[in-house]
Amino acid sequence: MTDPELTAERGHGSGIWASIRTERAALAADLAELTEAQWATPSLCAGLTVREVLAHLTAGASLNTVRWLAGVIRCRFDFDKQVAVRLAEQLGADPAETLARFRHIVPSTTKPPLPAIAMLGETLVHGEDIRRPLGIRHAYPIDVVTRVAEYYQGSDMVVVAKKRVAGLRLAADDGTFTTGSGPVVSGPTLALVMAMTGRATYCDELDGDGVELLRGRCRHDDEHGSRG
Numbered sequence: 591m592t593d594p595e596l597t598a599e600r601g602h603g604s605g606i607w608a609s610i611r612t613e614r615a616a617l618a619a620d621l622a623e624l625t626e627a628q629w630a631t632p633s634l635c636a637g638l639t640v641r642e643v644l645a646h647l648t649a650g651a652s653l654n655t656v657r658w659l660a661g662v663i664r665c666r667f668d669f670d671k672q673v674a675v676r677l678a679e680q681l682g683a684d685p686a687e688t689l690a691r692f693r694h695i696v697p698s699t700t701k702p703p704l705p706a707i708a709m710l711g712e713t714l715v716h717g718e719d720i721r722r723p724l725g726i727r728h729a730y731p732i733d734v735v736t737r738v739a740e741y742y743q744g745s746d747m748v749v750v751a752k753k754r755v756a757g758l759r760l761a762a763d764d765g766t767f768t769t770g771s772g773p774v775v776s777g778p779t780l781a782l783v784m785a786m787t788g789r790a791t792y793c794d795e796l797d798g799d800g801v802e803l804l805r806g807r808c809r810h811d812d813e814h815g816s817r818g
Contacts, residue, residue, distance in 0.1 A: 614696040629685040634719040649676035651695035743769040758800040773800030
């Protein structure tokens, strides 16, 4: 499949799709030795296990625009139902098959009608949704996390982030990312990304007068189903 964004990035060294492939491969490696109980661990996505979140990532990398639109129409524009249906398609019979399906899409550039940077964001955020409850730590390149942070601070597409951080100043203490004005929220870029996308637990890693406001917004959106 030809992806205009992929074509545009060739010749620029480590483009977005190269980062996506790298992060998918790293996640697959981290999950290679999980036990049955670990696969059933609740993720940071409410109501989903780590296995189900991995299947969700596989589904996202298996849907082009035509298949995505066909599914949306079939689900009568119920986007949550569409996500659930596609997740179930990729879950497989057991965790080994779930992981095998994910490994198969590591090099994929197939995507729904979203920018490639959104796919990188999904890979990073859902990777943390899986890793954090399992106690797995992963060192992301700071330039990759910064690029994702810069995307989310200006977008509410798929994941509400721009609205969540409105009226706050976010400042990374391990990189160059800064945005907004108002009460300060500072800390690691990864924690800022995860808090921007509604993961309240990462607010524990942040400092500043705006942290409690951001934490409250994360919890409110989680209760009302506004987190991606």
